[in-house]
Amino acid sequence: MIWNKLIVITIVLLIAFIIYKFVEKFGYDIYTEIYFRSKKFVTIKESISEHTINCNDLNHYIEELKKSYVRVASYNYGTSQVIDNSIFNFQRKEWNKITYNNQTFQCSASICTNSRRQPIKYLCKYFNIKINEESLSKFESILNDYISVEQGKNLLLKERESIVNSISKSIPFLIQKFSKEKLTAKLGFETIDISDTYIPTFTFQYISAGGNSSSNCVIPLNIENLNQLINYLNDIIEQTKSIAGQRALMTSNLREIIKQRDNYQCCACNIGIKHEPNLLLEIDHIIPLSKGGITTLDNLQTLCWKCNRTKGAKII
Ligand SMILES: [Zn+2]
Structure with a gap:
């Protein structure tokens, strides 16, 4: 009789242990999966979707x-085939x-x-x-x-x-x-x-x-x-x-000088880092280099990345 009880207790403990281990291993994952599928999370996700x-x-x-x-070195030097006829083919x-x-x-x-x-x-x-x-x-x-x-x-x-x-x-x-x-x-x-x-x-x-x-x-x-x-x-x-000439050099320094001159503000849409502290501001050649423009102070302006991208697309 006592043996029967012991066996039952052992089995119950064993099952409890297995469940515990299972929850420990997968419980958190299951929890996160359920959470990420929940309506609450979907609503939060939608609320920031624009961002x-x-x-x-x-x-x-x-x-x-x-x-x-x-490629800086864009030369194509051609192709060749190497045939090694040496008797002692050392492989150093x-x-x-x-x-x-x-x-x-x-x-x-x-x-x-x-x-x-x-x-x-x-x-x-x-x-x-x-x-x-x-x-x-x-x-x-x-x-x-x-x-x-x-x-x-x-x-x-x-x-x-x-x-x-x-x-x-x-x-x-x-x-x-x-x-x-x-x-x-x-x-x-x-x-x-x-x-x-x-x-x-x-x-x-x-x-x-x-x-x-x-x-x-x-x-x-x-x-x-x-x-x-x-x-x-x-x-x-x-x-x-x-x-x-009047030429300036586009270096890290000059970029900062131009941004400062333009008050860290986009010259096209007037949005600046005052309104959007994490806004990426770029330096743009008003007359692009590809169209004969040069790096001079009056040919440079600060643009936010969005305006710069739109401008770039138009030129192409
Ligand atoms: Zn802009």
Whole structure:
């Protein structure tokens, strides 16, 4: 009799334990799933839908800007076929590292070492960056776009946080605490890519003829280097000109100067950061570079990203 009771108690305890473990493992997930499907949540989601659409729009725009970089070394050198007829087909390990693409330059040991000392100079020389107004303008607009990307990403994150905060009182504590990412996704926000992998890099690669040693010099064309490249190109161009013109240089500094001049306000729709603190403001060439406009103070204006995008679409 007593054995029977013990067996029943054991089975009951076992079932209780299994249920406990199940709830522990899936309970929270089930809870969140039920919550995200609830009418209450759907109503909250709808109440901010205009903001989420806006954020996602800016996210798309930032992704478009990342593509602004057109291959600097766009030469097509042709194709070839290599046939190795050597009797002793040594495979030294460094040979495997040889990279063939137009952002890698195979060079001697001394070029590789010198490129570390004067990266911008070597970049221009060996990656066919022409020193003229045209390429200066090209890099100015790449820099302009990249700074917008970096600022846009930060502002977008802040904006998203402020929207989520504004509805935080209506969202259960547990969800906010443990499912923040899922919450933003369920609210309809698309993922923001905050990595900087869109920035192109250029490599000087030295591999010894014997395949036993190698070294690299990698130059990322990031905002800092772009600023330097623009100044470098301008310095050389200025030397060849007889009269210094009215030209300004689109650098990180100039962007801030123009924004300040325009009171951090869009010159087209007059919305500024006073009204929308997380608004992405960009610098626009009134007469575009593609239509002969140049970087001068009076050809530059502050535009919000929406007006800038509309203007860009019209030109195309
Ligand atoms: Zn505007």
